Amino acid sequence: MELKVLIILHVLSAATWIGSLLITTLGVLPKAMKQRNPQLLVDFENNFKILQMIALTLQFLTGFRMAMKYAPISQWFATDNAHSYYIQLKLMLLLITILTYVFNRIFVVKKASEANLNQYAIHLILLTFTSVLLAIVGLSFRLNII
Numbered sequence: 001m002e003l004k005v006l007i008i009l010h011v012l013s014a015a016t017w018i019g020s021l022l023i024t025t026l027g028v029l030p031k032a033m034k035q036r037n038p039q040l041l042v043d044f045e046n047n048f049k050i051l052q053m054i055a056l057t058l059q060f061l062t063g064f065r066m067a068m069k070y071a072p073i074s075q076w077f078a079t080d081n082a083h084s085y086y087i088q089l090k091l092m093l094l095l096i097t098i099l100t101y102v103f104n105r106i107f108v109v110k111k112a113s114e115a116n117l118n119q120y121a122i123h124l125i126l127l128t129f130t131s132v133l134l135a136i137v138g139l140s141f142r143l144n145i146i
């Protein structure tokens with residue numbers, strides 16, 4: 001029962017996190033680049049930045065708990081089984097995600113201008129890419145996709 005609740009929460013927050021990034025990157029970013037106007041991105045992202053932070057925190061908490069169910073923490077960095085390999089990938093991608101997200105919010109979004117629009121775009125694309133990879137690695141626990 002606990003695992004079912006964890007998966008539901010994990011998938012709902014993944015939908016929120018990945019969905020918001022995909023809409024920003026595929027829907028708003030091309031327009032902002034065309035008009036060279038970062039404010040379009042800032043205004044759009046400000047609508048759900050709290051929701052994004054809640055989703056990412058929930059993702060981490062539920063993911064951590066599920067990972068403990070797949071393997072005890074002492075086995076997370078083992079090299080002889082697929083579950084440990086997926087957990088290591090998840091942790092590495094999560095670290096990249098958090099660093100990129102925090103750096104972007106503090107150093108790019110707050111000072112968004114035409115001059116750093118390209119940097120803003122690179123961060124968004126990187127975040128979207130890592131979040132899709134996190135989903136593929138997550139699905140691999142059951143489906144062995146990678």
Ligand code: HEM
Nearest residue numbers: 007014059060063064066067090091094134135138139141
């Ligand atoms: C933004 C961050 C994350 C995203 C977008 C994400 C996304 C996903 C998705 C889409 C699934 C597939 C759900 C399923 O097949 O049932 C999944 C499964 C999983 N995730 Fe994550 N995840 C994230 C972070 C984490 C973290 C930090 C961990 C912990 C190391 C983690 C551990 C797991 C585990 C163990 C599963 C397998 C659940 C199962 O099928 O039993 N995830 N994740």
